[in-house]
Amino acid sequence: MKIGRYAFAALVALIFVFLLGPLIVIIWASFFADKILSFPPSGYTTSWFGAAWAISDFANGFLMSVKVGACATVVSLLLGVPAALAVERYSFPGRETIRQVLLSPMYVPAIVAGAAVYIYFVEFEIFTGFQLAATFGGLVIAHSLIALPWTMRLVCASLVTANTVSEEAARSLGANAVQTFFLVTLPIIRPGIIAAAMFSFIASFSDLEKSLFLVGPGKTTLPIAIVNYLEWSLDPTISAVATVQILIIGTALIVSDRFVKLGKAF
Amino acid sequence: MSGVTLSNIRKTYGELAAVDDVSIEIRDGELLALLGPSGCGKTTTLRMIAGFVAPTAGTIRFGERDVTSIPVHKRNVGMVFQGYALFPHLTVAKNVEFGLRVRSWDKERKARRVAEMLRWVQLDALAERSPRALSGGQQQRVALARAMAIEPDVLLLDEPFSALDAKLRTQMRKEIRDLQQDAGITSVFVTHDQAEAMAIADRIGVMSHGKLEQLGSAEDLYKRPVSRFVAGFIGKCNFVEGRVVGAQRFESAEGLALQFGGEHAAGAAALCFRPEHAVLEAGAPASGNSLPVTVKSVTYLGPSTDFEVLSDSGQTLLVSAASGTGHAPSSVAPGQKLRLNWRPEDSFVVA
Ligand SMILES: Nc1ncnc2c1ncn2[C@@H]1O[C@H](COP(=O)(O)OP(=O)(O)O)[C@@H](O)[C@H]1O
Numbered sequence: 001m002k003i004g005r006y007a008f009a010a011l012v013a014l015i016f017v018f019l020l021g022p023l024i025v026i027i028w029a030s031f032f033a034d035k036i037l038s039f040p041p042s043g044y045t046t047s048w049f050g051a052a053w054a055i056s057d058f059a060n061g062f063l064m065s066v067k068v069g070a071c072a073t074v075v076s077l078l079l080g081v082p083a084a085l086a087v088e089r090y091s092f093p094g095r096e097t098i099r100q101v102l103l104s105p106m107y108v109p110a111i112v113a114g115a116a117v118y119i120y121f122v123e124f125e126i127f128t129g130f131q132l133a134a135t136f137g138g139l140v141i142a143h144s145l146i147a148l149p150w151t152m153r154l155v156c157a158s159l160v161t162a163n164t165v166s167e168e169a170a171r172s173l174g175a176n177a178v179q180t181f182f183l184v185t186l187p188i189i190r191p192g193i194i195a196a197a198m199f200s201f202i203a204s205f206s207d208l209e210k211s212l213f214l215v216g217p218g219k220t221t222l223p224i225a226i227v228n229y230l231e232w233s234l235d236p237t238i239s240a241v242a243t244v245q246i247l248i249i250g251t252a253l254i255v256s257d258r259f260v261k262l263g264k265a266f
Numbered sequence: 267m268s269g270v271t272l273s274n275i276r277k278t279y280g281e282l283a284a285v286d287d288v289s290i291e292i293r294d295g296e297l298l299a300l301l302g303p304s305g306c307g308k309t310t311t312l313r314m315i316a317g318f319v320a321p322t323a324g325t326i327r328f329g330e331r332d333v334t335s336i337p338v339h340k341r342n343v344g345m346v347f348q349g350y351a352l353f354p355h356l357t358v359a360k361n362v363e364f365g366l367r368v369r370s371w372d373k374e375r376k377a378r379r380v381a382e383m384l385r386w387v388q389l390d391a392l393a394e395r396s397p398r399a400l401s402g403g404q405q406q407r408v409a410l411a412r413a414m415a416i417e418p419d420v421l422l423l424d425e426p427f428s429a430l431d432a433k434l435r436t437q438m439r440k441e442i443r444d445l446q447q448d449a450g451i452t453s454v455f456v457t458h459d460q461a462e463a464m465a466i467a468d469r470i471g472v473m474s475h476g477k478l479e480q481l482g483s484a485e486d487l488y489k490r491p492v493s494r495f496v497a498g499f500i501g502k503c504n505f506v507e508g509r510v511v512g513a514q515r516f517e518s519a520e521g522l523a524l525q526f527g528g529e530h531a532a533g534a535a536a537l538c539f540r541p542e543h544a545v546l547e548a549g550a551p552a553s554g555n556s557l558p559v560t561v562k563s564v565t566y567l568g569p570s571t572d573f574e575v576l577s578d579s580g581q582t583l584l585v586s587a588a589s590g591t592g593h594a595p596s597s598v599a600p601g602q603k604l605r606l607n608w609r610p611e612d613s614f615v616v617a
Pocket residue numbers: 279282283284302303304305306307308309310311
């Protein structure tokens with residue numbers, strides 16, 4: 001028994017090291033003084049963060065990622081919350097199909113989905129003359145697709161937990177459908193919506209594969225800027241950029257975990 | 267305030283008739299229980315009165331007002347849900363206020379009504395608590411105050427005591443009964459527990475397979491059940507199979523002549539009697555019903571002693587002798603052969 005417990009604890013520790021190790025190394029390396037990554041470092045500095053910001057590809061990429069992420073989050077909430085509500089609270093023909101379609105981007109490999117969206121955008125342009133590929137709008141559309149399944153998942157999960165009986169109570173007390181939604185349903189699922197917003201943002205902010213096909217000159221997202229930079233150089237600048245990325249994503253995760261126990265949503 | 271009239275209401279789900287042609291006139295100020303086993307259609311009936319379920323056929327009236335096609339939120343019903351369904355994001359006071367808020371009452375009037383309702387259920391001290399911080403009994407009182415705050419035409423309660431432990435259940439049912447009487451509100455409550463229904467309802471509607479089997483006071487149902495189902499569901503009952511052969515005359519399957527009170531058409535039927543109406547004696551009485559039996563088991567329960575006895579045809583019958591009445595010889599032991607005697611006027615026949 002006891003040996004089993006120790007073995008289990010050791011396994012868990014190993015998994016943690018395996019998962020967190022690279023992150024810790026990256027954060028650590030972003031403070032190394034040497035231009036060429038070497039170990040042990042000759043000293044420590046914070047200058048790489050300033051250096052990264054001075055590279056316009058990184059600064060613009062960062063701003064672009066934040067903007068695209070924010071827009072995609074808003075779009076996915078505007079579509080995902082009503083969709084989740086419809087799918088969880090009403091029964092109509094094709095309900096399960098709609099649920100699966102809205103969740104499906106989660107199951108399609110991102111690189112495949114990226115290529116598909118790109119081809120679709122090109123076809124769309126041929127038919128309408130309206131350009132989507134390599135535009136901000138196109139990026140937001142693609143990133144909304146990345147974010148939507150997360151919103152669906154999390155909002156559906158919170159709707160299931162907040163059972164319909166509270167809504168029925170509101171109805172019996174005289175609330176119409178709109179009042180019931182705003183006074184009862186929405187407040188009860190608010191934590192789920194906040195978590196959905198955080199996850200949507202993270203999913204968009206960290207996406208590389210889908211964006212690869214869709215960015216244009218001067219419209220590069222941060223992950224793509226990182227990949228481009230890596231082609232030519234490997235110095236602690238890249239670690240500094242990654243550290244910022246890790247911090248932002250980590251913060252969003254911690255915020256969402258305060259609102260929903262993430263373990264319950266999946 | 268008003269009575270509620272259900273006229274021939276039906277609800278079908280595909281092939282299944284969840285509620286089948288039920289008509290009930292619920293009197294003004296009455297507490298009516300809908301009683302029956304799980305799945306018999308009680309909740310569906312209640313939800314049709316509330317307006318959550320639209321009847322397939324039939325009409326529902328509150329007083330003179332036909333509400334059949336009026337949606338829930340305009341029907342003015344107070345409902346206490348099975349798990350109370352308090353709003354978890356609102357305080358006790360805000361829960362009670364909810365119905366007044368959507369009715370756009372002015373602030374002062376709302377505050378007065380909420381205070382009044384909380385005093386009514388004796389929860390004024392807990393007004394600012396979250397419902398989660400309350401005990402089951404307190405939550406139920408909040409649910410009642412919330413439902414009653416809107417001055418509903420009718421109060422509906424779905425299995426209101428099922429979430430409480432046994433001791434609190436007995437206490438809460440008295441409390442709810444007192445509050446209902448105090449408010450004089452026409453009420454319907456749903457339960458599968460016959461003791462609960464008998465304890466607090468003015469009248470009980472017994473349901474089975476979507477149909478209303480019988481409607482009457484607890485005493486009516488116990489003394490004069492109209493069907494085998496009601497006889498067996500309300501209290502314990504012994505059934506002797508056989509046939510009605512004449513006015514108040516019955517012949518058991520083994521050919522014994524028995525008598526019963528009341529009237530019943532001739533033909534195959536069962537003669538019934540309650541365990542407490544039968545006595546175990548050494549011999550048969552000069553007149554009255556009697557069966558030879560063998561004692562199977564004896565259970566001393568304090569206020570009474572219960573016996574299981576076996577008739578010659580192998581049927582198990584129950585006898586309950588109240589302590590101190592001498593209705594059973596104290597020496598009765600399993601294996602003993604005795605007579606089971608009971609009076610014709612305590613017997614009734616069901617088809
Ligand atoms: N929405 C529904 N769809 C299909 N069948 C239902 C629905 N609601 C209730 N039923 C069926 O109707 C019958 C009566 O249900 P219900 O009124 O809940 O019974 P009770 O409250 O007496 O236990 C049951 O057989 C139940 O399965």
